[in-house]
Amino acid sequence: MSILVILEQQAGRWHRMSWETLAAGQQLAAALGEPVEAAVVGKAIGALANEAAAKKLAKVWAVEQDLLDSYTADGYTAALQQLIQKTQPKLVLFPHTYQVRDFAPKLATRFSQVLVSDAIAARLESGTLTLVRQFFQGKLSGNVRVGGAGPVFASLQAGAWRADALESGSAPVEVFAPVLDAEQIRQKPEAPFREAARAVDLTAAEIIVSVGRGVGEQSNLSVVEDLAQAFGAELAASRPICDAGWLPMERQVGSSGQTVAPKLYIAVGISGAIQHLVGMKGAKTVVAINKDSNAPIFEIADYGIVGDLFEVAPALAAEVRKAKGA
Amino acid sequence: MKIIVAIKQVPMRDSPLHPALSGKWIDEADLSFEINEPDAYALEEALQLKEKHGGEVVVLCAGPERAAQTIREALAKGADRAIHIEIDALVSLDTLGLAKLLAAAVTPEKPDLILTGLQSDDLGAGQTGVVMAELLGFPHSTIIMQVEVRDAGIRVKRELESGWFQHIEMPMPAVLAMQSGSNKLRYATLMGIKKAKSKEIHRVTPVELGGTASAVATIEKVYLPQKSKHTQIFEGDAKTAAAQLVEKLKFEARVI
Ligand SMILES: Cc1cc2nc3c(=O)[nH]c(=O)nc-3n(C[C@H](O)[C@H](O)[C@H](O)COP(=O)(O)OP(=O)(O)OC[C@H]3O[C@@H](n4cnc5c(N)ncnc54)[C@H](O)[C@@H]3O)c2cc1C
Ligand SMILES: Nc1ncnc2c1ncn2[C@@H]1O[C@H](COP(=O)(O)O)[C@@H](O)[C@H]1O
Numbered sequence: 220m221s222i223l224v225i226l227e228q229q230a231g232r233w234h235r236m237s238w239e240t241l242a243a244g245q246q247l248a249a250a251l252g253e254p255v256e257a258a259v260v261g262k263a264i265g266a267l268a269n270e271a272a273a274k275k276l277a278k279v280w281a282v283e284q285d286l287l288d289s290y291t292a293d294g295y296t297a298a299l300q301q302l303i304q305k306t307q308p309k310l311v312l313f314p315h316t317y318q319v320r321d322f323a324p325k326l327a328t329r330f331s332q333v334l335v336s337d338a339i340a341a342r343l344e345s346g347t348l349t350l351v352r353q354f355f356q357g358k359l360s361g362n363v364r365v366g367g368a369g370p371v372f373a374s375l376q377a378g379a380w381r382a383d384a385l386e387s388g389s390a391p392v393e394v395f396a397p398v399l400d401a402e403q404i405r406q407k408p409e410a411p412f413r414e415a416a417r418a419v420d421l422t423a424a425e426i427i428v429s430v431g432r433g434v435g436e437q438s439n440l441s442v443v444e445d446l447a448q449a450f451g452a453e454l455a456a457s458r459p460i461c462d463a464g465w466l467p468m469e470r471q472v473g474s475s476g477q478t479v480a481p482k483l484y485i486a487v488g489i490s491g492a493i494q495h496l497v498g499m500k501g502a503k504t505v506v507a508i509n510k511d512s513n514a515p516i517f518e519i520a521d522y523g524i525v526g527d528l529f530e531v532a533p534a535l536a537a538e539v540r541k542a543k544g545a
Numbered sequence: 546m547k548i549i550v551a552i553k554q555v556p557m558r559d560s561p562l563h564p565a566l567s568g569k570w571i572d573e574a575d576l577s578f579e580i581n582e583p584d585a586y587a588l589e590e591a592l593q594l595k596e597k598h599g600g601e602v603v604v605l606c607a608g609p610e611r612a613a614q615t616i617r618e619a620l621a622k623g624a625d626r627a628i629h630i631e632i633d634a635l636v637s638l639d640t641l642g643l644a645k646l647l648a649a650a651v652t653p654e655k656p657d658l659i660l661t662g663l664q665s666d667d668l669g670a671g672q673t674g675v676v677m678a679e680l681l682g683f684p685h686s687t688i689i690m691q692v693e694v695r696d697a698g699i700r701v702k703r704e705l706e707s708g709w710f711q712h713i714e715m716p717m718p719a720v721l722a723m724q725s726g727s728n729k730l731r732y733a734t735l736m737g738i739k740k741a742k743s744k745e746i747h748r749v750t751p752v753e754l755g756g757t758a759s760a761v762a763t764i765e766k767v768y769l770p771q772k773s774k775h776t777q778i779f780e781g782d783a784k785t786a787a788a789q790l791v792e793k794l795k796f797e798a799r800v801i
Contacts, residue, residue, distance in 0.1 A: 292675075292685060317706050320663075321687045324640070324672035328679040333639045333762040336670055349765070355667055359562055359571065360770045367761035405684035407714040411705055426800070450801065462726025474706055483800040504798040506790065511559070512778075518770065521798065522790055523778045530783035538784075538791040542801065 222248045222255040223308035227316055228267050236314035238382035240375050244312050245386055250343045262288040268392045275388030286399045291406040292322040298397040300329050308370050315374035323374055330369030339379040356492040357515035377497045417469045426452035426483045433488020433528055437465045442532045443487050449536035457489045473498035488528045491516030546600035548591040549651055551661040552584040554608050554615040568766045570636045580615050583662030587723040589730050591660050592623045598694055601625045609633045620741035621733035627746045639760040644676035649754040663688055663722040678720035686713050687722040
């Protein structure tokens with residue numbers, strides 16, 4: 220009985236959230252007094268498995284098979300089902316990536332279990348595991364308890380555990396070759412692509428003013444544009460603004476868009492859903508302007524103004540101009 | 546082509562949220578409800594596919610009586626009929642329990658395609674569609690932006706992280722979890738609203754669908770997130786707050 224951490228790689232490159240999940244696995248293993256193992260899935264992944272083996276782990280499983288070369292939900296589910304049946308872990312941890320969202324619920328169902336998705340914390344009290352996750356896009360938290368006969372499956376939110384807490388070590392690598400049949404894999408994936416070259420590089424911006432759905436209408440954008448101008452900032456946005464076509468997609472910040480780390484990030488009328496936060500929480504200073512004092516954006520903001528952006532943004536623009544002129 | 550669209554009724558965006566006395570979920574008494582955002586996009590995609598390829602769009606919703614309102618709105622937008630699984634305590638089900646009910650309701654329909662939203666605004670599990678696909682033995686894909694019908698199958702555009710996309714082909718019947726924002730949503734027309742009144746809503750109970758399984762995963766308690774970071778909040782009128790903020794940005798954070 221152990222903890223199994225599923226690491227993510229694509230075309231031979233790690234998903235950085237893999238290490239956060241591994242750190243969580245190490246910490247829970249220490250608390251439970253159980254060993255922790257990791258698995259990496261793909262074709263010709265020996266080098267990656269060796270890299271993972273330099274962490275403090277009981278074992279690294281190289282789940283290798285030609286049919287696992289590109290990710291498919293059917294292929295990954297079948298492969299990991301076999302590994303879990305062999306190793307019988309108590310707890311299976313995943314990074315909550317887009318790929319994990321796609322197959323982990325299916326895998327858990329194979330064991331009549333329910334994946335606890337996007338968990339932000341795990342608490343152990345007298346041997347019982349409680350997972351904490353968010354509801355209403357971060358506006359509420361909740362404790363979830365998992366029963367059932369099979370292993371507990373949980374995917375962990377980006378940034379909820381720190382990769383720098385990872386302990387080094389030396390683990391044996393074991394190859395696990397699942398039995399897969401090409402017929403079983405119904406999804407036929409094509410090569411990933413990008414829509415268009417990015418004309419705007421937000422990653423180089425020192426100051427970013429970012430606008431969210433709180434702005435209400437496209438014609439109101441000028442209020443925020445003016446604020447950006449006052450700061451000499453690049454303009455960015457949350458997803459709904461780009462979906463609506465009010466700003467081009469290349470200005471979208473978040474898990475589907477750009478990841479930025481400016482000196483100053485000013486979020487105007489943005490609630491602070493995790494998919495937005497992962498794109499900007501590397502900012503040195505975060506300012507939030509929002510009318511809802513419980514908006515999750517305030518959780519990561521250094522400074523905040525609770526108020527109507529249509530009053531606050533023009534006032535702030537005026538004050539910034541004054542301060543710069545002086 | 547027969548398309549089933551799973552829609553959920555959720556509290557309106559920006560609803561005030563307070564834990565209920567039981568502590569296990571929010572107090573829903575004074576809230577207004579609407580269709581879950583990505584589900585509206587799933588419905589739009591289904592209606593467009595029907596316009597292109599013909600067939601039928603059936604809306605599927607598990608929820609209390611009040612969900613009938615959201616179902617009617619979907620019918621008014623152009624769905625042909627609906628299945629309403631009447632259940633009061635949705636949160637007492639876990640994803641597996643819910644997906645079992647939905648799958649049981651879907652099975653006799655023999656659909657070509659099932660569209661869900663990629664996640665619900667309230668629970669945010671992001672997995673009901675995937676679990677349904679597994680229970681039904683259908684292939685699936687998630688975070689889908691576009692659907693193209695090709696011979697006996699489909700080719701979908703899937704969103705990957707950081708601005709990447711990918712096309713995937715798979716046979717039908719299939720389950721797709723749709724992303725928000727890829728289409729423009731239509732409004733119900735007056736004609737549509739009128740027509741919706743005579744469209745069929747088939748009501749079924751969980752018992753008729755084989756009963757509800759006891760939950761594997763249970764929510765024990767919900768609460769407002771504990772703040773871990775110290776945020777300096779500036780109050781007062783906009784001008785005063787803005788002036789205080791600029792002062793801090795200049796002399797404390799030194800970013801302007
Ligand atoms: C797989 C996936 C990928 C995603 N990728 C991204 C991504 O890359 N980037 C991204 O941003 N999102 C992404 N999202 C969406 C994300 O979950 C949120 O839905 C989105 O970030 C919400 O945008 P918002 O904060 O602008 O809108 P809302 O959540 O609607 O928030 C609007 C805010 O404005 C405030 N407000 C309203 N009126 C005013 C006013 N007059 N003055 C001041 N404040 C006001 C409200 O209090 C509220 O907090 C993704 C979601 C999924 C599931
Ligand atoms: N009670 C429900 N009735 C119908 N469809 C639902 C219900 N709950 C969830 N769904 C569908 O499953 C999707 C994902 O929900 P969730 O797994 O809760 O995040 C939603 O976008 C809906 O399409």
